Amino acid sequence: MFRFADPYYLYLLIIIPLLIVLFYYGVYRRHQNIRKYGDPELVKHLMPTISKYRPSIKFWILLSALVLVALLLARPQFGSKMQSVKRSGVETMICLDISNSMLAQDVTPSRLEKAKKLISRLVDTFNNDKVGMIVFAGEAFTQLPITTDYVSAKMFLESITPDLITTQGTDIGGAIRLSIKSFTQQEEVGRAIIIITDGENHEGGAVEAAKEAAKKGMRIFVLGIGSPDGSPIPNGEGANEYRKDSEGNVIITKLNEEMCQQIAKVGAGAYIRVDNSNSAERLLNDEIAKLSKKDVESQVYTEFDEQFQVIAWIVLILLILEMLILERKNPLFKNVKLFKNN
Incomplete structure (x- = not known):
């Protein structure tokens, strides 16, 4: 090049x-x-x-x-010659719920935007770690393969909207199973799966997937975002009207904390509630810091x-x-x- x-x-x-x-x-x-x-x-x-x-x-x-x-x-x-280097760090897969319920504004400015800002600040704290991103609603797909390119991670993060997936739902199990396949094959590296969701319209199979991940040494951290009391879903960011069901009633979306806590428990991780403060960010950073760190082999470009x-x-x-x-x-x-x- x-x-x-x-x-x-x-x-x-x-x-x-x-x-x-x-x-x-x-x-x-x-x-x-x-x-x-x-x-x-x-x-x-x-x-x-x-x-x-x-x-x-x-x-x-x-x-x-x-x-x-x-x-x-x-x-x-x-x-542009590729070269393998050794880095000391952990591997983290971030699974972000982008279903329509994430547009609710019970956290400022909305559940989805709050989650994206939290992820951005989390990436800023990474040093020699690997990160990847998966988005999910009724299905899950990889938005960013696991990498040490934090600039690309934040760039892909900005482009995330609920329009990326048309199938509605909250397939947490699919996101976990896809995360398991996304890590590198290197042994004895600390691995974390971070799930950011309101847990509504849960598709099932998440607990079984979390158990499978825990058996393979991966820890699952679930960040529940939203209010258990519920909030209406705007018809788009900043809209004054809200989504309604087939009978004309305003749809209220509620944080399913019980389900989030259960997944975190069987996933050998922790459940963290996300509100309008920065406490969730601090708690998550503390948990990630506890993971074992080892030299992680990375492919990087040599200097020009x-x-x-x-x-x-x-x-x-x-x-x-x-x-x-x-x-x-x-x-x-x-x-x-x-x-x-x-």
């Missing part, structure tokens, strides 16, 4: 066409001035040491050197290698060549020619 570390210097190349125009304008003016003295062919014999081609050669050599200097300042680099040395040598050679080429013909060659004619 090729790139320029400081591409702004490439704007210097804008002056190249201008220099070419000025050079040829100068050539034109010189020819016009010669014509004022007489026939160019006759004047040519009066100036035997003046070379017709050498000034152009010197100009193009100097112009080439200028182009290469601009490229040199832009710092051309090659890289600077390639300016080759260009610098070419520039130096061109400048020396430009200095050695004289604009006038060498009288020595003229004497040699006369000597041969004699």
